[in-house]
Structures are given as structure tokens and as C-alpha cells.
Amino acid sequence: MGPLVPQEIIGADWNFFIAFVVGIGFGFVLEQAGFSSSRKLAGMFYGYDTVVLKVFFTAAITAMLGLLFFSLFGWINLNLIYVNPTFLGSAIAGGVIMGAGFIIGGFCPGTSVCAAAIGKIDAMVFVGGIFLGIFIFAEGYPLLEDFYMSGSMGPIKVSDVLGISGGVMALLVIIAALVMFKLGELAEKKWPREEY
């Protein structure tokens, strides 16, 4: 049955409307969870607020299990779901630069747009920075292209690399998440703070 648009069960004309509705849900949940506050987000890295860990992993596991069960029930064809390709070197280097941006700026792109929507001026400056950073990358692309394209591994999955099923992989992620949630709860007790 699914995914509906790639299989033309719903017309492609609807795809941008779906994107808009999905975005409303995305922005609403981020804001309700407190991701519009850089001090809450940064709390992750000092142990006083681990909401990032809890929301991020619960969301990843929910969607992961949803895809696996939908596939099991024959509701979705996983071969038609986009899997982002792996380029190991640039993925690690890009991630390291993004991690520095996270602890320095206190946001990531999605959360900064969400925070800008409720009037956070620091978030608006962060969004301006994203524009500039992408522009710098685009202008420097000729110098970066070789590294950017190196180490292509295609759209590979962790479960295939480890030689286990998607279900076992999901179980391992769930166990790891439960351990981290427990550590997060302990950290919040150890380094308490007032609410922002």
C-alpha cells in the first residue's frame, strides 16, 4: 500500500501539501517538548536537562518500529523508502562540525527555526548563520568536492553491515536507549536546575 505518493496512490500534486502538514506536526511537537529553548537543548551536554536524548531516541525508535511493523503487515514497501547514502569521511567530518555548531550555538537547524517562530532572537541569528554557512560551503564546493564524494558506500543499513535482521537491530537500539534514559534521569537528579 504505502508509501502512497511514490506509488501514485495519492497524486504527486498532494506531496507539497503533505509536506506542509507534516511540518506543522514537526514544529508543534518540537515547541511543546521545549526544543525552542537553547538552554534546555544545551542541558543535554551538562546533564541538567536530558530532554534531547529522551525525545530524539523515543522518536527514532517509534518511527523505526512503525516502519518494521508496517512492512510486516504489508502496509509499506520498504524498498521505496529513501535511505540516505553513506559517505563515511564527509559524514564524520560534517557531523563533527555540526556538533561544534550545536554546543556553540545552542540549536540545530530544525529547532532554531521552531524557536525563531516564537520570537527567540538568538534563534533568528542562528538561522542567519545557517544561510551563511551553506553559502560558504557552496562557494567552496570546488575545493571540497573530492572529499565530499569520497568513500561512497551507497544507501547501506546498519543491520546489513552487522548481518542481523532489522527487528534485532531495533531491539538493540531500544535496549541502548533504555540504559541512556536511566542515565539521563540520574543526571537530572544530580544536576538539578530551575525551569526556563
Next chain:
Amino acid sequence: MKTKYMNPYLAGVLLGLVLLMAFFFSGRGLGASGAVKSVVVAAVDVVAPEHAANSGFYSKYVGEGKSPMKAWLVFEMIGVLVGGFLSGAFSGRLKWKVEHFPGITANRRLVFAGIGGILFGFGSQLGRGCTSGSALTGMASLSVAGFVSMMAIFGTAFALAYFLRKNWI
């Protein structure tokens, strides 16, 4: 601890269902930095169309019959602005402010926010997606890139936290 925000585990399940909805309807996940890239490409194409056509980066997205702003992520991010605003209005959090740790000035917060944004924007292009597009969506689809992005982003932020502690605690 009393909080004015939603229970994080409930918020996580809801966010996961939003992501699952994107997969089920459109066959793809969430994203954020890709929408900013579209705006940058469109702006450069308007200001300097020849430069855009000759560049190895912009030329992938511009030219005959291609419109960089007609992208799934652009519409999704317009939705994020609307959804974030509605949530803020619903919970009484609409307010102009520079939020910062009381130990630093608002100007210092803004400078660091700008630097962080530049780094995140640059890194998101090098790493083919940010926290939502590469890490969250990638993990849900079990992609290696998703797990690598997640570990590199959060690992680096933890590793550098000590050096930036005066900004936050």
C-alpha cells in the same frame, strides 16, 4: 521536577508518528537544513544566474524546468514555522527575547548563536543533512549514515562542552 513542557517520552512518540507519517505518505523522512539550502540556491540564482549555472554546487538544482524552491523540505519547513508558532501561541510562549544563561550578556549569546549557525550550516552540507534529516530520519530507516551522523554530532558536542561551559552553566 515540575515543567511547563510536554512529557518528553510522549513528545518523542508523537514526533516519531509525524516521521512515520512522512515515510508512509511521501516515502521520505523529515529535514531542515535542506530547505535553507533551497533558499540559498534560489537567491544566488536570482542575483547571479550565470555563476549559479557554472557552479558545481548550484548547477545541480537550477536550470531548465528546475525550481529550487519547489522542494518538499521547503514546504515542510514553512509548516514548522506555522506549527511552532501555533504551539507557542497555545502555551503562551510568544515573546521577543534573547534567551541566555544569566552569567553572560545578550550580545555574547548572539555572537555565539551566529558562529554556531555558520558551523551547523556548513557541516550540514558536508555531512549531507542535519540532526533531523540525516541523524533522526537516518536512524529510523537504519541507515549507517544516520547512526554515524548522530554519534559524530552528539559526541563532538559532549567533547567540547567543557570548553564552552561558561556560556551555559
